Amino acid sequence: MSAHSSDVIENRTFDEIKVGDRAFLEKRLTMDDIKLFAIMSGDINPSHVDDDYAKRSRFQEVVAHGMWGGALISTVLGTELPGPGTIYLGQTLRFRAPVRLGDVLHVAVRVTNKQSRNHHVIFACECRNQHGDIVIEGEAEVLAPTQKIRRPRAELPAIRLSERGRLHEILTAADHPDPLRMAVVHPVDESSIRGAVESAAQRLIVPVLVGPRAKIEAAANAAEVDISAFELIDTPHSHAAAAKAVALAQDGQVDALMKGSLPTSELLHEVVKREGGLRTERCLSHVMAFDVPTYPRPLFITDAAITIYPTLEQKRDIIQNAVELAHTLGNDNPKVAILSAVETINPNIMSTLDAAALCKMADRGQITGATLDGPLAFDNAISEAAAKTKGIHSPVAGRADILLAPDLEAANMLMKQLSYLADATGAGLVVGARVPIVLTSRADDALTRMASCALALLLADYQQQQSNVSKGE
Numbered sequence: 384m385s386a387h388s389s390d391v392i393e394n395r396t397f398d399e400i401k402v403g404d405r406a407f408l409e410k411r412l413t414m415d416d417i418k419l420f421a422i423m424s425g426d427i428n429p430s431h432v433d434d435d436y437a438k439r440s441r442f443q444e445v446v447a448h449g450m451w452g453g454a455l456i457s458t459v460l461g462t463e464l465p466g467p468g469t470i471y472l473g474q475t476l477r478f479r480a481p482v483r484l485g486d487v488l489h490v491a492v493r494v495t496n497k498q499s500r501n502h503h504v505i506f507a508c509e510c511r512n513q514h515g516d517i518v519i520e521g522e523a524e525v526l527a528p529t530q531k532i533r534r535p536r537a538e539l540p541a542i543r544l545s546e547r548g549r550l551h552e553i554l555t556a557a558d559h560p561d562p563l564r565m566a567v568v569h570p571v572d573e574s575s576i577r578g579a580v581e582s583a584a585q586r587l588i589v590p591v592l593v594g595p596r597a598k599i600e601a602a603a604n605a606a607e608v609d610i611s612a613f614e615l616i617d618t619p620h621s622h623a624a625a626a627k628a629v630a631l632a633q634d635g636q637v638d639a640l641m642k643g644s645l646p647t648s649e650l651l652h653e654v655v656k657r658e659g660g661l662r663t664e665r666c667l668s669h670v671m672a673f674d675v676p677t678y679p680r681p682l683f684i685t686d687a688a689i690t691i692y693p694t695l696e697q698k699r700d701i702i703q704n705a706v707e708l709a710h711t712l713g714n715d716n717p718k719v720a721i722l723s724a725v726e727t728i729n730p731n732i733m734s735t736l737d738a739a740a741l742c743k744m745a746d747r748g749q750i751t752g753a754t755l756d757g758p759l760a761f762d763n764a765i766s767e768a769a770a771k772t773k774g775i776h777s778p779v780a781g782r783a784d785i786l787l788a789p790d791l792e793a794a795n796m797l798m799k800q801l802s803y804l805a806d807a808t809g810a811g812l813v814v815g816a817r818v819p820i821v822l823t824s825r826a827d828d829a830l831t832r833m834a835s836c837a838l839a840l841l842l843a844d845y846q847q848q849q850s851n852v853s854k855g856e
Contacts, residue, residue, distance in 0.1 A: 392536045394466030397502045397527040400494055406464035407491040410455055412484055452482060452519040455490045456508045460525055464492060465504065468528030472503065476521035480512070485585055485833055487513040492523065502527050514586065553672065553712065553810060553834045553841070560844040563638050565821070565836065566591045566628035568650055569621040570643035571598035573606040578823050578832035579641065580608040587836045591616065591637055594624040621645040629653040632661055632818045639839045641821040647688065654816055661817040665700040666690065669822065670708050672838060673809035675801055678765060683709060683717070683785040684801075687794035688822065689813065695737050698787065699750055702741065704814040705785045706753040708838070711845040720764035720783035721757025722793070726775060734758060734789035741787075753785070754778055761786075761797070810834035812842065819843055 395404070453476055461469050482488065489511045496505040504527045510519035565588040567579045576599065579590040592599055592610065596617040603610045616631075618624045625645065631637045642650050654661045669688035672681055685705045690697055702719055709717035721738035729735045738757030745755040756779035762769040767781030788794030801807040810831055813820035819839035823832055 390536055391533060392462060392467060393533040394468050394528050394531065395464055396531055397465075397497070397504065397529050400465060400497065400504060400527060402494050402497060404464060404494045405491060406459050407489060408455065408459055408463070409487055409489050411487045412451060412482055452476070452478075452488065452490070452510050455488060455510065456492065456519075456523060459490055459492050460506065460523060464494075465525065465527045467532040467534070468530065470526040472524045472526055474508070474521060474523040476508070476519055478519055480516055480518040482510075482512070482518050483584055484581075485830060486518075488518070489513075495522075502529060553837045560840055562586050562589045563836070563840045563843055564589045564591060564636070565639040565641050565839065566593050566631050566637040567641045568628045568643050569594040569624040569645040570641075571595065571602050572644040573602055575641075575643035575823060576602045576610065577606045577608055578836075579613075580606075580610065582833050582836040583613070585833055585836075587833060587840050588639070588641075590614075590641075591631065593628045593631070594618055594643065595620065621649060625650045625653040629656075629661055630659065633659060637818070638843050639819045639821065641836070641839075642823055647822060650820070651689070651813070654813075654820065663815060663817055665704060665815040666693075666697050667813055667815040668697075668701040668704045669811055669813050670705045671798055671809045671811040672708070672712070672834075673798070673801060673807050675805055675807040677805060680782075680784060681712065681714075682765075682783070682801075682807075684794055684798055684809075685785065685787060687788070687791060687798050688811075689791070691791045693790065695740055698737055698741060699744060700815060702750055702753070702755070702785070702787055705787070706750075707845070708812065708814055708842060709784055710752060711838070711841045714784060715752070717753045717784035718779040718782050719753050719755045719757075719785040719787060720759045720779050721755065721787045722761055722764060723758035723789060724760060726758055726760050726763050726773065728758070732758075737789070756780065757787075759783075810838050812838050814842065 453474065456474065457471060460471065491509050492506040494504060495507050504525050506523045506525070508521050508523050509517060512518050567575065567590050570576045570579055570592055571594055579588070579592065582588045583590050590613045592613055592615045596615060599615060616627060618627050628640055632640060640650070651667065655667065667689050668686040670683055670685045671687065672683055675682055683705050686693065686701050690701070693701060706717055706719070721741055723732060723734040723738055725732065725735065727735070728739055735758040741750065742755050742757060744750050745753070756777045759780060763773060763775055763780050764783045764786060765781065770777065770780035786797070788797060808831060811822060812835065813822060819842045821835045821839050823835065
């Protein structure tokens, strides 16, 4: 028997249960889970609920053993086997390995014994993480129901705190490819080094730390993380670190880059060099994959970090880069809204002329793999109601997956407005180079950094698959 999400919940009575029966569920640990448990239980231990404190106290090594794993076991017993009417009598659990933020637990229970005299049922309980490692195991005893219960499954209210479901979807999608060798450039602050270590713990990346050894080791000590297992390439300063990291990527020794504590321009200066850089036929652009609580799908926004006032040709590349990233996440035909202040062509507003030209370029096959429309004002791009009110009939209007802003200023303001006014969060990459480039921020939380690394992993894997197809392999 397996956990499911049907509209009906039904129990198994004592007489129906057989030794060997099983049930299970899967769940990823988020900060929401921890905070919601704290709200219900009154446990406000800062090592459990304070993200900043948690990072300082090696949170990933101690979080949510009995608190969360035990609760999941109880959930399986109370909702699946035996199900409604079950009375939990006790459990004995042993914690074999840490449960970390972002881990996916596969929780399984198996009937090992039935006691007819008192209707008690004994279960063997086991929790494994996404890598198959046993993290919790033990035994639970319940009083099984004797009467059949079958009723509609209750609709629980959606609760959103600090984590976003679609970032977890990105992590889930990245559970399968092998970890990516990633040069972490000048990780001499706590945020950068912790981002690398946490992503490595999730087996998303194999970090190659590039920068001044003494400063990197000092940052690791301050963050209380162990970097002894990682390759560390000593360089005298950030300029040399950027140059070395790009050289490693050019030689195929790493498959992606992550910016540490150095200016973005310093790293990209080495990336775009005509000799020894990582240029391709496309221009570089930054794409942010946003999870907006009020929007029903992932929202890609571009370009808020690289090209200030893109030309028509650059906009074509920026769109194609974003489309490729959307394909990476399984969207084979993303809808691209080309934003402007209005939805009609106005010769005095250059972005409306660019939008019209880009749509025609897509018609002629100069942009592929997506459906484009524009110009569209922001409301028409993301609201079907707004588009309908204005009489806009379009396969993109109100359903956009990708928003192309007219320039960097507009994209940057849009991203920050969504972050600070709409409680949105996201993960981003620089694309268009020979390898993905993760741009981290001091404000990024652990999950955002991991999701950005997961995006890089998925993109690199996708590009490799496309390259193999083109070679006929």
